[in-house]
Amino acid sequence: MLYVIGMLSNLGMAAYGAGLGTTMRRDISAMYANFLTKTGTFGEDGMNLMIERKWMEQPPQFEAGK
Structure with missing residues (x-):
């Protein structure tokens, strides 16, 4: 449920960004x-x-030099 709320939060941010633009x-x-x-x-x-x-791992990080 927390994941769904997070996704809805991201969709809301996209809508606010479109409105701002x-x-x-x-x-x-x-x-x-x-x-x-x-x-x-x-x-x-x-x-x-x-x-x-531990419901979600840390997002992948960029490793420099590889």
Whole structure:
């Protein structure tokens, strides 16, 4: 269930980004930017919780020099 909520959070961020890119009003742009920050923090907390409980492994990291 936490994974589904995380995916819905990502979809919400995509929708906010699309709205931010298409709006011409500064007040609404600021509102979208605020929503994006809050949604990103929420999604990060959920991902950290899943990694902490070993429900999801840490995402692959780039190894330099190989």
